[in-house]
Amino acid sequence: MKNFALIGAAGYIAPRHMKAIKDTKNQLLAAYDKFDSVGVMDSYFPDADFFTEFERFDRHVEKLKRSEQKIDYVSICSPNYLHDSHIRFGLRVGANVICEKPLVLNPWNIEALKEVEKEHGTRLFNILQLRLHPSIIALKERIANGPADKIYDIDLAYITSRGHWYYTSWKGDVTKSGGIATNIGVHFYDMLTWVFGKVKTNEVHIHTHDRAAGYLELEKARVRWFLSINADTLPESVKARGGRTFRSLSMEGEEIEFSDGFTELHTHSYQHILDGNGFGLDEAMNSIQLVHDIRHMKPLGLKGNYHPLAA
Ligand code: NAD
Ligand code: HP7
Incomplete structure (x- = not known):
């Protein structure tokens, strides 16, 4: 013990x-x-x-x-x-x-x-719990076993609505949280670089207090991404059923379901570490470099390969 x-x-x-x-x-x-x-x-x-x-x-x-x-x-x-x-x-x-x-x-x-x-x-x-999510593990295996030269087209939307309290708390202070791309986006940047490889191109279209959007070229994917904590940006279908969260990853038009199964991932993360595995400093580097870069980039506006929800 x-x-x-x-x-x-x-x-x-x-x-x-x-x-x-x-x-x-x-x-x-x-x-x-x-x-x-x-x-x-x-x-x-x-x-x-x-x-x-x-x-x-x-x-x-x-x-x-x-x-x-x-x-x-x-x-x-x-x-x-x-x-x-x-x-x-x-x-x-x-x-x-x-x-x-x-x-x-x-x-x-x-x-x-x-x-x-x-x-x-x-x-x-x-704690990089998305790496222990069964759907993401399956996706990583699928990409690793797929054609070596294939570049996948990905659309990723990550909307987790937060109330006004968020902006008053340390989470709303860029100097303390790093802003939403760092505080919340870090999960999917880590997941994407873990599955699809290193960043080759990084564009930011929008970056405000409540949303961010951009385009990434990774070794094996072209990704249009949208991140928001504002419930107004939820798709109408989600709003209609009273939903507050929308996480969607589509690859070449196919939806990869990963919205469920988040609550037990901390226990899995602990077990993974106690079993002699775990993710260390080197594993954190790609996503920390990426969120740092995104934080300091001047947004381009809605030009080029922007995610449809950004408009
Ligand atoms: P929170 O604000 O609810 O909790 C932070 C706690 O730290 C508060 O109780 C606060 O009093 C305490 N604190 C502040 N300054 C302190 C200090 N100097 N010494 C000791 N305690 C201090 O925030 P949270 O949502 O619980 O987030 C905590 C951490 O967990 C953050 O790093 C956040 O990014 C991360 N987080 C991860 C996930 C995930 O899915 N893995 C989810 C939520 C939060
Ligand atoms: N909630 C709270 O009551 N308090 C909070 O501080 C946060 C949420 P989800 P998680 O906001 O800082 C995500 O969207 O997945 C409420 C990020 N993790 O499922 O648990 C919220 O209003 C995490 O890295 O939140 O956390 C909902 O009602 C980030 O630090 C409910 O809890 C955190 O948001 C569940 O909300 C944050 C992932 O995206 C995996």
């Missing part, structure tokens, strides 16, 4: 990490968050210690390090811009680290973390 500590315990995604720790038959010994609304811990680990001050959490983890109950893994569910600092803490106390996406905001942060990882001899893993 492995011992875990968790940073960012009061947030939206933390319970999925608590569940993953429990489902994989491990235990959470300590948790930290600046905000104290963490009653959800009782549903998973009522005996875990909880801290609202970093220094007390640090002291406790150091104490455990010198006891029989050393922390084996630190899980990180804090806002994106704090990840690298929290990762360094985890590695420094001699633990492996499991960190939420996006691992960091900029590619050079990855290089810096490689040094720290080497220094401490433990490992850092990134």
Whole structure:
């Protein structure tokens, strides 16, 4: 049984990490968050210690390090811009680290973390859960076994509606979240580059606070993509049934279903890591480079190969 500590315990995604720790038959010994609304811990680990001050959490983890109950893994569910600092803490106390996406905001942060990882001899893993989605695994196998010179035409729409709160929270602050392409798009950029290979051409057509659209040429695909958190951009058919989410990947006109089956992927991610696999710093590089580039590109407007939903 492995011992875990968790940073960012009061947030939206933390319970999925608590569940993953429990489902994989491990235990959470300590948790930290600046905000104290963490009653959800009782549903998973009522005996875990909880801290609202970093220094007390640090002291406790150091104490455990010198006891029989050393922390084996630190899980990180804090806002994106704090990840690298929290990762360094985890590695420094001699633990492996499991960190939420996006691992960091900029590619050079990855290089810096490689040094720290080497220094401490433990490992850092990134949650890249779409790589464990059965439909995406099947797609990757299909492409790998298909004709080597085929370039696939892909349309990808990823609409996950959010209310006004999103813009007030750290998620709406580009300096903290990286903006929507970094905070939400990172999932499908990682998935696309994992399946279809490296980026050859990258165009951004639109990039605002609530939507982004662009065109990517990858080694094996031409991708028109559209990303939005504004419910007004949902297709009429989805609006009519009261839906708030629309995830669609079509390849050469064929719909690849991947909208379901998201909720268990954190547990799969943990099991994958505990089994000696996991996705490390090198695996995070392609999508972190891409979101960094998209963040700094000047949108071209609706020209060229734009996604139909962008208009
Ligand atoms: P959230 O805002 O709901 O939770 C973040 C938590 O971090 C809050 O409880 C906040 O109090 C805490 N926090 C802020 N500053 C802190 C600090 N200095 N020290 C300790 N705690 C601090 O956000 P969330 O949606 O839970 O997102 C957390 C992370 O998980 C982000 O990196 C996000 O990108 C990622 N995420 C991933 C998925 C996924 O599908 N894999 C889904 C949602 C969020
Ligand atoms: N929701 C909340 O109540 N609070 C939140 O903070 C977020 C959502 P989905 P996930 O918005 O930051 C996705 O769209 O898939 C509500 C991204 N993950 O299924 O869980 C929401 O209003 C993630 O990387 O959200 O998370 C819905 O009612 C990104 O950080 C419900 O939860 C996160 O949005 C489910 O919402 C975000 C993926 O796209 C895989």
